[in-house]
Amino acid sequence: MTLTVAQLSESELLARIFPRLHAGSSMLLGPGDDSAIIAAPDSRTVISIDTQVQDKDFRLLWPNGSTSTGYDVGWKAAAQNLSDINAMGASATAIVLSLTLPSTTPVSWVEQLAEGLSAAIVALGAPQCSVAGGDLSGGSEIVVTVAVTGTLDGAAPVLRSGARAGDQIAVCGNMGFSAAGWALHESRVSAADFTPGLALAARLFARPEPPLAAGAVAARAGATAMMDISDGLLRDAARMAAASGASLNLDRTVLAKLAEKLAEPAQLLGVDPLAWVLTGGEDHGLLCTFPAGTPLPDGFLGIGSVLSLEAAQAAVTIDGQNYKGAVDGALGWDHFAV
The missing domain is CATH 3.90.650.10 (PurM-like C-terminal domain)
Structure with a gap:
């Protein structure tokens, strides 16, 4: 029989998650208190957040028979957030996550999510970034929200507003x-x-x-x-x-x-x-x-x-012309159009 989150208390589920979370050099105090404490080597903090919603951003079962494992969803949660920090010319320091889980969610899926999140941080090249904690809640669908902080290490941020003619x-x-x-x-x-x-x-x-x-x-x-x-x-x-x-x-x-x-x-x-x-x-x-x-x-x-x-x-x-080759009429991803 598959063990589900409904069969564990919140504390018991957290006890399975915490050991799977990556602790990088930035973390001074990790999960378990009311808040984590992260080292801030720069006086400025870069911050971003992203959400994945079941059947909007991923499917547990796809039409071709593939599945979205917890590991996959955790990996993507790390990747998309770390990329936002990278795009500012900064380095990630900490991640916190919020999980909304239906009662039927297998505990193993949640454990895999924690493992995928941590594995991506290391494999993609941000081992200094810590998973500092988060929040759990119940709901009708899986929702994974990750917020990430970063440091500029004294450098100036690179914004999207700086392109100039001739570049x-x-x-x-x-x-x-x-x-x-x-x-x-x-x-x-x-x-x-x-x-x-x-x-x-x-x-x-x-x-x-x-x-x-x-x-x-x-x-x-x-x-x-x-x-x-x-x-x-x-x-x-x-x-x-x-x-x-x-x-x-x-x-x-x-x-x-x-x-x-x-x-x-x-x-x-x-x-x-x-x-x-x-x-x-x-x-x-x-x-x-x-x-x-x-x-x-x-x-x-x-x-x-x-x-x-x-x-x-x-x-x-x-080449000086408007593009007319949209896929299904769309020129990119729009969260409210799919």
Whole structure:
């Protein structure tokens, strides 16, 4: 018989969770008191928060028969939050999480979530970040909310509002793989029939791999603007353009080369892979701008240039033209449109 959270007290469930949480060097006092205490080496604190909701952000059982394990959901919770801190040119110091759990949730699923959260922190390159505690509650669906703090270590933050005409646009990290993985999960293609190429897309959807070392590197290299690509390149580029009062023009030839990496799942599902690169979210790569002529850091790929609004007709263009290849009519992820 599967042990569920309804069969344990809150204290008993916490006793199973706490030993699975990563304790990094930033934590001075960890879970168990009314509040945790985290070292603050900089006088400023960077903070962000993200939520995953069952059947909105993940399914326990997907149409193709795949499951979202607690480990997967915990990993993604860490990845998406650590990526937000990275996009400011900062380093994460602590995570706290809030869990809403139906009474039928298996205890093993919750234990796996704690393990996935902690594993991602270490594997993605933020071992100094501690899981400092959180809150438990009951509800009709699983909701995982994670808040993260970070430090700038004396550096200036890199904002999305700094792009200027003449800057070069660059990206770092995976592009379109998570969207391809989501499409595979929503399809009827069984995971048992996945080729290595399909399995890679499915894995990067379930467990994204943001380039956490790249944020600080980009900041030191002189990045003028930077943000996490969470809702799709086009949608997030439009946000950067609006914040900067500029227009971003992307190079179709370079983007097409990125799309070639997704040819296998695209051919199987009958999708233009460029659409995944442009509109797919949750890879959590970095979108940056650098002054013209600045050598791009290792791992960054130039994909276009920043124009003045007077020189362009739209906030984001591809080879000077509006993009008309939306997937299912959408140009990126919108939490209230799906």
